[in-house]
Amino acid sequence: MLKTVLESLDGLDDAVKSLYAETDGKFILQIEGVDHHPDVANLKSAYERVKADKATAVQERDALKAKTDAFPDDFDADKWAKLKDGKPDEAALIKLRQTLEADRDEWKGKFEASQETARKNAVERDLTDALNAAGVTKPLYAKAARDMLSSSVKVGEDGKPFVETDMGPMQLSEHVKRWSAGEGKDFVTPPTGGDAPGSKGTGKGGNALIDKVPALADLPEK
Secondary structure, three states, X not given: OOOOEEOOOOOOOHHHHOOEEEEOOEEEEOOOOHHHOHHHHHHHHHHHHHHHHHHHHHHHHHHHHHHHHOOOOOOXXXXXXXXXXXXXXXXXXXXXXXXXXXXXXXXHHHHHHHHHXXXXXXXXXXHHHHHHHOOOOOHHHHHHHHHHHHHHEEEOOOOXXXXXXXXXXXXXXXXXXXXXXXXXXXXXXOOOOOOOOOOOOOOOOOOXXXXXXXXXXXOOOO
């Protein structure tokens, strides 16, 4: 069975080696028609369903808001009941209020659920892709980085993930890029080779991240 990602092509037949292309120090299996693979197709279908559910929840929210906005700010249920044929109908008012509150809670629950589902998908898919693009490729470090950054990931109404920063909302990929160049630089897998920075060691096997954050050595890999 061919693996999609390899650290090295050592030991592979020459005929198989031609199926891989090197990217960022790894060897990626070149696959045509990957979008038609059942697992990939199912993931895309699930993502589209989440987008559709979110759009429906937003529409329901806007429709209910338009309905409730029709009531004036000084709306008084007692006065309305007295004006209705001159006879108060408290039971009808209570029923109306209960209906409106139930509608409000229903769309709010749907909207919040769709937002959380979209956020989890963004953390699993977009945050992982952004970390990989930034050079955080070792599974142990990638898991630790996701745990550190996932809580700050949000999803806008356009379905795109972002992070609130001191400079305002920032695209997730850009935030991860800046994080990996600063606070998270020790998570980035350095270039390999005798001339690579840090190849002479850092005091504990040449791994500055483990020196600084020993607890990461105990984290289970996914």
